[in-house]
Amino acid sequence: MKKIILILFLSLSVEAFTQTPAPGDSIYILTEPAKNIKFSYKQLIIPAVLIGYGFWGNESGQIKSFNSQIRDEFTEDIDRKISIDDFSRYVPAVSVYALNAFGIEGKNTMRDRSVILATSTILTVGTVFALKSATNVERPDGTSNNSFPSGHTAIAFAGAEFLYQEYKDKSVWYGVAGYTVALGTGIFRMYNNRHWLTDVAAGAGIGILSTKVAYWMNPYITKRLFGSKPEKSTSFLSPSYNGREFLICYVKTF
Numbered sequence: 001m002k003k004i005i006l007i008l009f010l011s012l013s014v015e016a017f018t019q020t021p022a023p024g025d026s027i028y029i030l031t032e033p034a035k036n037i038k039f040s041y042k043q044l045i046i047p048a049v050l051i052g053y054g055f056w057g058n059e060s061g062q063i064k065s066f067n068s069q070i071r072d073e074f075t076e077d078i079d080r081k082i083s084i085d086d087f088s089r090y091v092p093a094v095s096v097y098a099l100n101a102f103g104i105e106g107k108n109t110m111r112d113r114s115v116i117l118a119t120s121t122i123l124t125v126g127t128v129f130a131l132k133s134a135t136n137v138e139r140p141d142g143t144s145n146n147s148f149p150s151g152h153t154a155i156a157f158a159g160a161e162f163l164y165q166e167y168k169d170k171s172v173w174y175g176v177a178g179y180t181v182a183l184g185t186g187i188f189r190m191y192n193n194r195h196w197l198t199d200v201a202a203g204a205g206i207g208i209l210s211t212k213v214a215y216w217m218n219p220y221i222t223k224r225l226f227g228s229k230p231e232k233s234t235s236f237l238s239p240s241y242n243g244r245e246f247l248i249c250y251v252k253t254f
């Protein structure tokens with residue numbers, strides 16, 4: 001008997017919750033191979049346009065002026081900030097596990113979707129932090145120089161694409177709901193004067209692209225981690241809380 005443990009760092013900030021949830025396990029039998037999406041250049045169009053607009057906006061005086069106009073429209077009547085975006089960025093991805101817990105099965109097994117989500121998260125967070133360090137764009141509220149791109153928006157759109165891919169064969173409305181929440185997250189980042197429109201656009205593109213790449217890479221990652229032959233196995237998902245962030249521990253036994 002061996003155990004393979006994968007940690008999925010759904011980095012929920014400590015400010016987001018005031019109570020520690022009781023740990024719970026969900027057990028699944030994994031017998032089906034992963035269902036991945038095939039690479040297509042057409043799938044690059046939307047994220048490429050969003051990311052390209054974001055970068056172009058960092059150099060274009062006209063777009064910078066438009067950014068300022070959008071910021072002024074959002075902030076002129078604001079009396080207080082609304083922190084819903086600190087929660088909503090995680091909703092699309094968490095919804096995949098919630099739907100499965102309620103018996104609405106997605107495209108992939110627990111193991112495969114968890115590997116996909118972990119890969120997407122690594123790509124999203126890594127890209128966002130690298131660009132924040134390289135670009136040094138000042139935030140609209142002037143508090144720091146790490147505005148570009150929006151990390152909250154990137155995480156939200158990565159989760160929305162994840163939800164869409166897992167449930168598009170069930171109903172397109174799951175994806176619509178996920179993308180609506182992600183769009184709302186980006187809007188609230190601007191409403192709270194934390195990001196420019198170009199930050200949000202680039203973050204959305206990065207999130208979508210990261211999840212698509214995660215699906216494209218999944219056959220190779222899964223083969224590397226678990227071998228080429230599908231095996232009957234038992235697994236469970238166990239959440240934990242370390243005082244600063246929530247972790248999800250995926251355990252596979254075979």
